[in-house]
Amino acid sequence: MSNTVRVGVAVIIMRQNTILLGERIGAHGANTWATPGGHLEFGESVEQCAIREVCEETGLNVSKVTKLDFTNDIFSAENKHYITLYVKADYEGGEPVLNEPNKCIQWRWCDINNLPSPLFTSLKNYLTTTTLTA
Numbered sequence: 001m002s003n004t005v006r007v008g009v010a011v012i013i014m015r016q017n018t019i020l021l022g023e024r025i026g027a028h029g030a031n032t033w034a035t036p037g038g039h040l041e042f043g044e045s046v047e048q049c050a051i052r053e054v055c056e057e058t059g060l061n062v063s064k065v066t067k068l069d070f071t072n073d074i075f076s077a078e079n080k081h082y083i084t085l086y087v088k089a090d091y092e093g094g095e096p097v098l099n100e101p102n103k104c105i106q107w108r109w110c111d112i113n114n115l116p117s118p119l120f121t122s123l124k125n126y127l128t129t130t131t132l133t134a
Contacts, residue, residue, distance in 0.1 A: 008073075008084040009049040010037035010122060013062060015091050017134045018109040022057070022096075024120060026103055028078040033110070034120035036060075040085070050087045058096035058107055062089035071125040084122040 012035055013020040021033045038053040040046065047065040054062050068086040075081070096107035110116055112132040119127070 005081045005083060007040040008037060008082045008122065009040055009046055009053060010035045010084050010086050010126070011050045011054050011062070011065075012068070012086065012088045012132075013054065013060070013091050014088070014112075014132075014134055015109055017112055019112055019115075019132060020058070020060075020091075020096060020107060021110045021116065021123075022104040022107045023116075024103065025105055028075045028080055029120045029122075032118050032120040033116045034123050037084075046085050046087060050089055054089065057100055057104065059099055060094055060096055061092045063092055064090040069126065069130065071122050073122045073125055075121060082122065084126070086126055 019035070021035060024030055024032050024034055036054045036057045040049045046067060050065045051062060054060055066088045068088055070086060071084045073082045073084055098104060098107065112134065
């Protein structure tokens with residue numbers, strides 16, 4: 001395993017009783033469902049990263065980014081280790097667009113009581129300590 005630990009930011013966006021999830025492809029976690037998010041860039045705040053990643057991946061604008069919790073995620077098969085910072089952002093309207101089709105097959109508003117499977121490791125870890133509420 002690499003001795004580098006990366007920092008990721010995962011953004012929870014709720015619309016009524018649903019959460020926005022994307023089906024990942026290409027990178028670690030392929031064929032799993034995850035929130036929008038990505039790597040924290042040098043000099044960037046967590047809030048800036050969340051807003052940037054959501055816009056880059058989905059075309060959506062979000063506001064009022066609130067810090068939630070973090071997960072310690074080890075992807076043994078891919079030889080990767082992440083600390084993922086979870087935030088919640090207010091949904092401003094519109095529908096997600098597939099801006100990065102090489103990273104995500106689709107975006108879907110998923111019922112929080114009936115999430116798709118399998119979930120991305122980080123999201124699965126997050127949900128072991130947290131319950132999603134609208």
